Amino acid sequence: MKLIPVAEPVLTGRELKYVKECFDTNWISSLGGFILEFEKQFSSYCGTDYGITTSNGTTALHLALHTLGIGRDDEVLVPNLTFIAPANAVAYCGAKPILVDIEPDTWNIDPNKIESKITSKTKAIIPVHLFGHPCDMDSILKIARKYNLLVIEDCAEAHGSLYKNRKVGSFGTISCFSFYGNKIITTGEGGICLTNDPVLAKKLNFLKDHCMDSNKRYWHPEVGFNYRITNIQAAIGLGQLEQIDYFLQRKRENAKLYSSLLQNCTKIVLPVEKDYARHSYWMYSILLDESLEVGRIMEKMRELGVDSRPFFHPISTLPPFRSHNKFEVSERIARQGLTLPSGTNLSAEQIGYICRILKEIVEPD
Numbered sequence: 345m346k347l348i349p350v351a352e353p354v355l356t357g358r359e360l361k362y363v364k365e366c367f368d369t370n371w372i373s374s375l376g377g378f379i380l381e382f383e384k385q386f387s388s389y390c391g392t393d394y395g396i397t398t399s400n401g402t403t404a405l406h407l408a409l410h411t412l413g414i415g416r417d418d419e420v421l422v423p424n425l426t427f428i429a430p431a432n433a434v435a436y437c438g439a440k441p442i443l444v445d446i447e448p449d450t451w452n453i454d455p456n457k458i459e460s461k462i463t464s465k466t467k468a469i470i471p472v473h474l475f476g477h478p479c480d481m482d483s484i485l486k487i488a489r490k491y492n493l494l495v496i497e498d499c500a501e502a503h504g505s506l507y508k509n510r511k512v513g514s515f516g517t518i519s520c521f522s523f524y525g526n527k528i529i530t531t532g533e534g535g536i537c538l539t540n541d542p543v544l545a546k547k548l549n550f551l552k553d554h555c556m557d558s559n560k561r562y563w564h565p566e567v568g569f570n571y572r573i574t575n576i577q578a579a580i581g582l583g584q585l586e587q588i589d590y591f592l593q594r595k596r597e598n599a600k601l602y603s604s605l606l607q608n609c610t611k612i613v614l615p616v617e618k619d620y621a622r623h624s625y626w627m628y629s630i631l632l633d634e635s636l637e638v639g640r641i642m643e644k645m646r647e648l649g650v651d652s653r654p655f656f657h658p659i660s661t662l663p664p665f666r667s668h669n670k671f672e673v674s675e676r677i678a679r680q681g682l683t684l685p686s687g688t689n690l691s692a693e694q695i696g697y698i699c700r701i702l703k704e705i706v707e708p709d
């Protein structure tokens with residue numbers, strides 16, 4: 345039996361046409377017109393001046409941190425519930441991720457818990473817009489200004505999400521996105537850094553391309569990286585970007601249907617959308633009652649043809665970053681969280697089926 349997947353790319357726009365142009369012109373590596381066009385269009389979609397593509401979302405984060413001078417013994421504030429990438433990127437710089445607990449409703453970094461973690465070594469905050477719900481940016485930016493901290497937004501799950509009617513990715517000094525296969529738009533693998541600062545844009549481009557002097561070939565004044573994307577990937581990205589509003593509309597329709605079908609189930613807590621937010625619903629994620637074991641529920645759904653995902657483990661429980669501090673909220677939410685199929689091509693019938701079996705499993709009677 346084929347499972348209903350949690351997510352799958354939908355490549356039914358002009359992706360293949362643009363990819364064929366790469367083949368026809370022989371521009372298949374990291375030079376070529378699609379890269380600049382994709383950078384221009386994606387940054388303009390998010391409302392920033394510059395976009396600098398990277399090989400993936402994790403290298404975008406590392407490049408951003410390195411460009412901003414994050415280095416040995418610096419401290420960077422990271423939410424305790426997130427995909428591992430931002431914590432790893434901090435570690436690549438020789439810096440230390442300092443974990444902050446999350447809000448119980450949005451599951452994003454809790455601004456009320458940030459200040460107590462700030463020390464003389466703190467240099468930056470990485471808010472992650474988890475599953476597509478924007479972070480409380482006003483509160484985060486206020487703290488950042490007060491303590492002179494950089495803000496690097498991790499928007500890997502939140503392409504097109506709005507905070508107070510403004511796109512995420514336009515708030516950070518640098519903002520990072522991923523275009524991995526399950527993200528809202530994909531390039532296969534890929535990422536991008538956005539900024540409004542021309543000096544930072546230039547530095548990001550320099551660092552991602554081996555720090556080669558633009559006037560003196562093979563002269564490298566600093567240790568650089570190869571974090572380039574290919575023209576083929578950018579071609580896919582451009583085809584995807586043309587459909588982003590449709591993808592977001594589909595995600596929101598799916599979320600609305602899920603929430604209406606699950607709303608009177610007492611064993612399930614639905615995702616929230618704050619007044620300030622327009623959620624992208626990259627993933628439709630719920631919390632199960634404490635009496636239920638998420639792993640068991642997933643197993644039973646799988647037997648009935650439905651794939652699902654647990655939440656991320658709290659970073660504080662992972663071997664490289666283990667902490668003995670208590671993170672009550674993220675520990676509980678990580679344990680009880682469940683992500684349901686969230687693909688843009690999911691049908692109303694499939695959502696109906698998923699909700700029906702889920703309710704039967706969690707409330708048998």
Ligand SMILES: *Cc1c(COP(=O)(O)O)cnc(C)c1O
Nearest residue numbers: 400401402427429500501522524
């Ligand atoms: C997907 C993701 C990334 C980076 O992803 P790559 O797989 O490196 O492209 C970073 N942060 C978050 C929160 C993510 O979900």
